[in-house]
Amino acid sequence: MMETLGFFATSWLDPGLLFLTAVGTLAGIYVGAIPGLSVTMATSILISFTFKWDVNEALALIAGVYVGGVYGGARTAILLNIPGAPSAIATALDGYPLAKKGLAGEAIGLSTVMSVIGGLIGVLALALAAPLIADFAIKFTSRDYMLLGIIGILLVGTLSGESFAKGAFAGALGVMIGMIGLDPMTAEARFTYGSINLMGGIPFVVAMIGFFGVAEALVQLEHVARTPIKQAVTRIVPSWPDVRRYLVLGLKSSGLGTLIGALPGTGGDIAALLAYDQAKRSTKNPEVPFGEGAKEGLIAPETANNAAVGGAFVPMLTLGIPGDAVTAIIIGALFIHGLKPGPLLLTDTPHLFWFIVGNLTLANLFLLVFGLTGIRIFTKVVECPRAILIPLIVVLSAVGAYAIQNNPIHITWALAFGVVGYLLKRYGFQVGPVILGVILGPLIDANYRRAMIGAREDVGQFFTDLISHPISLVLSCTLIFMLVTQLPFYKRRRR
Amino acid sequence: METSNQLRPGERLFALLLVLVAGFVFAEAHAISGFRGLTTGGVMPMLAAGVMLLSSLLILADTLRKPRNGSGIQALIAYLLPLRVVLFAGLVTVYAALIPGLGFLAASGAFLFVAIWGLWRRGPVLAAALSTLSILAIYLLFRVVFQVVLPLGSLWQTGKLWS
Numbered sequence: 336m337m338e339t340l341g342f343f344a345t346s347w348l349d350p351g352l353l354f355l356t357a358v359g360t361l362a363g364i365y366v367g368a369i370p371g372l373s374v375t376m377a378t379s380i381l382i383s384f385t386f387k388w389d390v391n392e393a394l395a396l397i398a399g400v401y402v403g404g405v406y407g408g409a410r411t412a413i414l415l416n417i418p419g420a421p422s423a424i425a426t427a428l429d430g431y432p433l434a435k436k437g438l439a440g441e442a443i444g445l446s447t448v449m450s451v452i453g454g455l456i457g458v459l460a461l462a463l464a465a466p467l468i469a470d471f472a473i474k475f476t477s478r479d480y481m482l483l484g485i486i487g488i489l490l491v492g493t494l495s496g497e498s499f500a501k502g503a504f505a506g507a508l509g510v511m512i513g514m515i516g517l518d519p520m521t522a523e524a525r526f527t528y529g530s531i532n533l534m535g536g537i538p539f540v541v542a543m544i545g546f547f548g549v550a551e552a553l554v555q556l557e558h559v560a561r562t563p564i565k566q567a568v569t570r571i572v573p574s575w576p577d578v579r580r581y582l583v584l585g586l587k588s589s590g591l592g593t594l595i596g597a598l599p600g601t602g603g604d605i606a607a608l609l610a611y612d613q614a615k616r617s618t619k620n621p622e623v624p625f626g627e628g629a630k631e632g633l634i635a636p637e638t639a640n641n642a643a644v645g646g647a648f649v650p651m652l653t654l655g656i657p658g659d660a661v662t663a664i665i666i667g668a669l670f671i672h673g674l675k676p677g678p679l680l681l682t683d684t685p686h687l688f689w690f691i692v693g694n695l696t697l698a699n700l701f702l703l704v705f706g707l708t709g710i711r712i713f714t715k716v717v718e719c720p721r722a723i724l725i726p727l728i729v730v731l732s733a734v735g736a737y738a739i740q741n742n743p744i745h746i747t748w749a750l751a752f753g754v755v756g757y758l759l760k761r762y763g764f765q766v767g768p769v770i771l772g773v774i775l776g777p778l779i780d781a782n783y784r785r786a787m788i789g790a791r792e793d794v795g796q797f798f799t800d801l802i803s804h805p806i807s808l809v810l811s812c813t814l815i816f817m818l819v820t821q822l823p824f825y826k827r828r829r830r
Numbered sequence: 831m832e833t834s835n836q837l838r839p840g841e842r843l844f845a846l847l848l849v850l851v852a853g854f855v856f857a858e859a860h861a862i863s864g865f866r867g868l869t870t871g872g873v874m875p876m877l878a879a880g881v882m883l884l885s886s887l888l889i890l891a892d893t894l895r896k897p898r899n900g901s902g903i904q905a906l907i908a909y910l911l912p913l914r915v916v917l918f919a920g921l922v923t924v925y926a927a928l929i930p931g932l933g934f935l936a937a938s939g940a941f942l943f944v945a946i947w948g949l950w951r952r953g954p955v956l957a958a959a960l961s962t963l964s965i966l967a968i969y970l971l972f973r974v975v976f977q978v979v980l981p982l983g984s985l986w987q988t989g990k991l992w993s
Contacts, residue, residue: 498892500888501885504852504881504882504885506881507878507879507882510878510881511859511878511879511882514874520871523862526858526862553919556914556918556949557912557915721949722949723949723960725945726941726946726949727942727964729925730938730964731968733926733929734934734938734968737934737978737981741979743981746929747926750922750926753922754919757915762844772878776878784873787868788869794868
């Protein structure tokens with residue numbers, strides 16, 4: 336118990352880690368708030384600089400950026416009616432009307448306190464649920480990991496995109512990119528075309544920077560001339576009666592957010608929208624109608640999206656399957672540091688698990704401090720024109736892609752992935768499944784081959800194994816259910 | 831807001847391009863180890879390429895079901911390749927090409943200056959000041975704090991822009 340507490344408090348007691356968490360949270364608030372910058376973009380660039388650091392230092396900074404970033408989007412949603420992040424789309428629906436009524440400060444204060452409550456509940460759920468899930472996941476075999484990997488990619492593709500086919504294409508494209516290089520089992524060259532640069536494979540960080548950073552910069556060019564609206568901000572710290580009044584709603588939304596966040600493929604954005612919808616249905620007589628400045632409409636999505644952070648860590652740490660795009664990047668960071676997220680992570684490296692729990696708690700406390708202060712400087716910074724931000728994103732992407740292996744060719748690759756990502760985004764594809772495919776592709780490949788070797792290369796035996804073991808059966812049924820629900824006849828029946 | 835029910839300019843062409851790309855990738859995946867076994871290095875690439883091919887065909891079929899929106903090549907260019915994007919992408923290409931010769935800091939400084947000047951349109955002096963400040967911040971953060979060895983550039987090492 337004392338040992339666990341010691342692991343939990345690592346970043347609380349180490350001044351360096353404390354500082355990095357604080358800096359990460361503060362930076363995350365700005366990254367999440369500035370339209371054009373995103374948490375996924377920032378974390379993918381950050382990994383390329385922090386991979387040489389000690390794992391705790393890297394995680395402290397990245398976790399801070401993640402927690403701060405999910406919250407930060409709310410500020411611009413309230414002040415400018417521009418959600419800084421997708422998870423703040425629902426926040427703008429009632430946050431901006433509140434600001435127009437001169438209640439911007441109150442809305443920011445309330446969203447900060449509720450975000451922190453949601454965030455802490457999400458972390459508590461992580462601490463309680465992860466060890467139980469990990470104990471169970473130890474029983475997983477190669478074929479189960481293969482199925483989990485496929486389910487993870489398909490879930491992201493299904494839930495985040497505009498059609499299942501587009502999600503599946505994006506996921507498969509990612510798997511394909513992940514296959515480039517020498518086969519780790521047979522050293523056969525795959526899509527290398529004789530290039531030495533391709534033999535080692537494409538570092539997923541380079542793909543991430545291209546698809547998230549450069550592509551987003553190109554998409555943002557469309558909005559380069561948009562000028563932000565200015566709002567007056569007065570009292571920020573919310574009144575205790577207000578907090579107490581909305582606490583029950585906050586707790587309900589936190590529970591929902593944690594659950595949604597824990598599902599691979601979902602994340603803060605879906606959690607926030609569902610919580611908003613749930614609040615709208617369950618609030619009988621709001622003081623102000625939803626959409627016109629209802630505080631319930633502000634609180635529900637804000638608590639849910641921050642609670643989803645803790646939830647997203649659950650499948651990532653226990654099964655090695657990321658809950659959303661940012662945890663997909665964090666899983667990459669763990670791989671870079673030689674760690675293998677999965678059920679054994681909790682038994683082999685309990686210090687790391689409890690460090691993450693402690694660090695996320697700390698980041699939420701910093702969020703409370705930074706969320707309730709520095710609003711005046713903040714309003715100046717978020718007014719930074721996109722015309723300056725976009726070129727800076729490109730330069731940061733270039734240095735990030737280069738830094739991972741000090742190889743200039745990676746800059747070209749990141750820029751090329753950026754162009755591909757731009758085209759995909761313009762035609763309604765999500766780039767999240769691509770990145771998940773790049774990361775999970777090699778895992779699926781290795782586990783498929785192990786499972787097939789286990790079945791002595793007998794296709795019949797392979798499929799029999801998939802349905803004759805309880806865990807494999809449940810996962811196979813989940814996969815089949817996911818595929819069936821995407822078929823036209825099923826969709827017609829649902830309508 | 832665009833929905834999946836509306837055909838975007840050039841969407842059919844893009845879907846067709848995806849089918850062709852997926853077909854090519856499948857052929858390349860098959861070339862790795864063919865159908866020699868079920869655990870060879872080419873199996874997963876073939877499976878992934880198969881999914882790409884199947885899903886791209888579904889995407890193409892979906893675009894064929896949507897009514898034509900009558901948009902021509904001009905609408906496609908306006909949607910996909912507006913002048914700003916084309917010029918910016920061109921600038922980014924030049925930037926990437928210049929890094930090995932000019933070095934990261936000089937190439938980034940020049941890129942930032944031209945890009946900010948072109949996009950912001952507040953005059954060259956402000957653009958120069960901002961790009962200088964940005965480069966200084968990037969140098970301090972990445973070279974000094976993160977200790978990233980930034981490309982120096984062949985021009986400063988050998989006197990040649992292209993090595």
